[in-house]
Amino acid sequence: MPETVLAVLTAPDAGREAPEPFRFVDPDTAVLQVRDLGATRGDGVFETMGVGSGRAQAVDAHLARLARSAAMLELPEPDEAAWxxxxxxxxxxxxxxxxxxVKLVYTRGVEGTGRPTGWVLGSPSPDHTAARTAGIDVVVLDRGLPHDSAGELPWLLQGAKTLSYAVNMAAIREAKRRGADDALFVSSDGFxxxxxxSSLLLQRGDRLLTPSTSLGILAGTTQAEAFRFGRAQGLTTSYEVLTPDALADADALWLLSSVRNAAPIKAIDGVARSIDAEFTSRLNAHLLARRD
Known part of the structure; x- marks a missing residue:
């Protein structure tokens, strides 16, 4: 069986008829034109979702977020059924x-054609056992924007999952230069x-907290599922505007993402933190088994 699977959408945008919604393509075959605006300008959006034993996880939530991101970029509405x-x-x-x-990529297409490009790429996941069990070291990095800038600066596309991820990747490289595994952004005014x-999850007593999406951050699909799991365990959940003091006050901390799932934070800026191994194990078991 192939290790990597590629499906190219025939008509990724709604309103265009196609003889078939997609076709499987050899992933080693060149299919993306070099003039595609996704490649030349990062002008597109994407989603990544976990797959458990052949079943994609949280499909509804990811497709809804793909559509929201596309709308923020004024891309044509994605054809949900085809995707x-x-x-x-x-x-x-x-x-x-x-x-x-699986990674879904939706771009504006080749400049001047008015025809967007879309594909879905699937692959086995790396082994995230160590991150899920032993935990990760995190450094705090300044994103360089105030916490309330999203409404005033909509052209910065805060909260959209765009292909322009160079800054995000640079932040992870900076974290590794500092001897850590990952980074946590704060606003320039300290939120x-x-x-x-990834999304940040905090536990304080019988409460699970995460930063509010009003701060121009991505609405996390895995974080939303973690909230559902927490409520089923009798915990309360809330989205809040938090300062870094909340990190010190938390009983446990995690970074959540669709493929790594829940990675407990064992140190922040070199300061050791305790992890809740039992809750983390149950949360990850739930996330690995999740479906729509």
Missing amino acids: RAATIAVAERLAHHAEGF LLEGPT
């Missing part, structure tokens, strides 16, 4: 792997935000 069909089909071809992921590719 869903391609996603499910690619995930099914990963059934021989316990864990995998907690998110990781470069």
Whole structure:
């Protein structure tokens, strides 16, 4: 069975008829034109979701977020049915792997054509056991924008999951230069935000907290599922505007993402933090088994 699976959408935007919603393509075959604005300008959006034994996880939530991000970029509305069909089909071809992921990419297409480009790429996941059990070291980095800038500066596309991820990747490289595994962004005026590719989750007593999406951060699909799990355990959940003092006050901390799932934070800026191994194990078991 192939390790990597690629499906190219025939008509990724709504309103255009196509003989078939997608076609499978050899992932080693060149299919993206070099003039595609996704490649030349990062003008597009994407989603990544986990796959468990051939079943894509949280499909509804990811497709809804893909559509929200596309709207923020004024891209044509994605054809939800086509994206869903391609996603499910690619995930099914990963059934021989316990864990995998699919990445949905939707770009503005080749400049001047008015025809967007879309594809779904699937692959087995790396082994995240160490991050999920031993935990990760995190450094706090300034994102360089005040916490209330999203409404005033909509052209910065805060809260959209765009292909322009160079800053996010640079932040992770900076974290590694500092001897850590990952980063946590704060606003220039001192409010907690998110990781470069993850959401922040805090536990304080019987409460689970996460920074408010009003701060121009991405609404996390895994974080939302963690909230559902927490409420089923009798915990209360809330979105809040938090300062870094909340990190010191928390009983436990995690960075959450669709493929790594819940990674407990064991140190922040070199200061050791305790982790809740038992809760983390139950949360990750739930996340790995989740479906729509």
